[in-house]
Amino acid sequence: MNPVLIVTNTPWWVFVLFALLVMLGVQALSRRTMPLRRAFITPAVFIAWGLVGLALALRVTAAVIPAWALAAVAGGVLAWISVRLDGLAVDRDRASVELPGSVLPLIRNMVIFAAKYALAVAMAMQPALRPELLPWDMAVSGAAFGYFVGWTLRFALSYRRAAALVLAPGGSAP
Numbered sequence: 498m499n500p501v502l503i504v505t506n507t508p509w510w511v512f513v514l515f516a517l518l519v520m521l522g523v524q525a526l527s528r529r530t531m532p533l534r535r536a537f538i539t540p541a542v543f544i545a546w547g548l549v550g551l552a553l554a555l556r557v558t559a560a561v562i563p564a565w566a567l568a569a570v571a572g573g574v575l576a577w578i579s580v581r582l583d584g585l586a587v588d589r590d591r592a593s594v595e596l597p598g599s600v601l602p603l604i605r606n607m608v609i610f611a612a613k614y615a616l617a618v619a620m621a622m623q624p625a626l627r628p629e630l631l632p633w634d635m636a637v638s639g640a641a642f643g644y645f646v647g648w649t650l651r652f653a654l655s656y657r658r659a660a661a662l663v664l665a666p667g668g669s670a671p
Contacts, residue, residue, distance in 0.1 A: 503618055511614065517542070518610055522603030528584075530595045536652065539602065540645040543609065547642025550613075554635055564632040568639030569646075576647025582655040594656065605644075612637045 521539050547569070554561040584597040616634040620627045 498622065503622075506621070507614075514542070515610060518606040519603070522606045525596070525598065525602035526600060527598040528595065529598070530593055533587075533592045533594050533656075536594055536596065537649070539606065540649050540652075543641045543645045544649075546613070547638040547645075550638035551635065551642075554631060554638075557631065561631055561635040565635040565639035565642075568636040569643035572640035572643030572645075573647035574643075575640075576644045576651060580648050580651040582652060582659075585652075585655045585659045587656055587659045594659075609637065609641045613641075 518539070547565075551561070551565050554565075582597070584595075586595040587593070588595075613634070616630055616637065620630050620634070623630075
């Protein structure tokens, strides 16, 4: 396995996606105030990636549906029981939120990305193993999809219950 060959044969958009996920994960390390719509960027990326992965796999075989669906349910349950947005504050007038800082989004983003990337590389390097690896790839896609659907539902509930954010003059959090 030649790492240079792997990197040079990786599509350009994978590097863009990686950079985006790292950037969003690093930003999540600190408490931050952002427009409400921006809080949905990471979930949208992973939900779309999960759906695109399923759609592409369905062109090969419908047998991946159970792996994807089961993993999606498991991911959703995991998010439902583990996501805590304590300290979430909202400014409904400005449609902004203040999210607590955590290392978990960075770790979560990198684990999902690494699993998807490793499986894609393995399938590209060993096409004969694709039938055995595809259900695992679909399980990762489904788990990410389900997790972020669950995260979005948890976020929506937390948003509804959150205390109002008091902004300092100039529109920034104190």
